Amino acid sequence: MTETLRETPLAELHRALGGRMVPFAGYAMPVQYPAGIMAEHLHCRARAALFDVSHMGQAELVGTEAAVALETLTPADVLGLKPNRQRYALLTNEDGGILDDFMVANLPTPEGGERLFLVVNAGNKDADFDRIAAHLPPGLRLLRREDRALLALQGPEAVAAISEHAPGVSALGFMGIVETTLFGVHAIISRSGYTGEDGVEISVPGERAEEVARALLKLDGVLPAGLGSRDSLRLEAGLCLHGNDIDATTSAAEAGLLWSVGKRRRMAWDFPGAARLRDELAQGPRRRRVGLRPEGRQPARAHSIIQTIDGTPVGEVTSGGFGPSANAPIAMGYVAPDYAADGTALEILVRGKALPCRVAAMPFIPHRYAR
């Protein structure tokens, strides 16, 4: 029995480019193109890589006090978000677990009305948007934008490559967002991404997405990249993947994501799961997300047990692989707080063998975001 996979508006382009399609969050997505994960990863760090992330969920929350309504579901400071600014946020449950992580932007309508633009993870989008829609007061509308595609152009040359084709983009600071045009096509462009590099995420109408993607691929320095390199890039950048590194059981304190909890919100404790976060701030969380560097060349994968050098289990790897830019195996996972200090010697059990590793600061590769 095979489940029918959904396709993004770029499915035909992926096949034309030789993309190797794999199932991901219910979609057929390219894990890599003929260049391969390693080359695509390194090209993104050196020049610019184009990713199709149209499987992610896009929506607009339109109406007065949209920010007030969204704050009932997230500990982020949404009210304090200035026009044309975007922020990383968590959708939390009553137990303080992380239902999803997402981007929220204050993007006033052309008429100047209140509008929030949301981008959530593909695998959670139905649940997220159902939850948000169910919590809205009368007068607010959540408008899902399944009609739009999402592209990520990432790398040190990304912004320079598109600046003359997209008015207003070169002036954006990190996490700035603008409603503009790209090659004459309506586009919502934010200076953000999931690679640790400078770059943009570009929302365009689905029916124009292939034309925009083909034009981007013609720009000097731009090559297509798949989900494989997207994953190795984000891991080197120390960024969480929901479902692996954060989930409905992990809290913002455990995950080291307290920076996404607004200061005002930490005074008012008026969001789902506030009680747990308050306890964890006072007493310390019972586990912490850390970076790990295994010795040698052997990668340690997700779900591997982390133990002390005496063999006592103290945690679990949540993401692990080989970092092409780090040129070494890298991982992240959760350990008991006593073992979370940088430099702590631990072991990861890989196929029954104890692989020595050390707790390491993240990101593994320094972020190079625009100032």
Add this chain to the structure above:
Amino acid sequence: MAETKFSKDHEWVRLEGDAATIGITDHAQNALGDVVFVDLPEVGRVVAAGEACAVVESVKAASDVYAPIAGRIVEVNHALAEAPNLINSAPTGEGWFFRIEPSVHAEFESLMDEAGYARFVESMA
């Protein structure tokens, strides 16, 4: 003269004299992608046909490599420790994994020949 046969686990087996050299096929290395690490068996280990005895790690995932025939491991390719990408660049040459001294010669004969393997790969597509 050396004769090469193929397993359904996408390994090639080249029998030369008393020992068979084993590696993964070009089709297999292409499916794996960039190899970053190989875990090889101990020399002297006795393996059964179909037994997992090596692991090849790409950027993305780890995959088992199986002994296509029963026997004793008599040599492993130490060059792969420093240059695991040989598996991508020369899968049927310098990217070999290990050599087995077969315990049952008939097992080798039961493997696919090159044309049979090509048909097998075709049937998987």
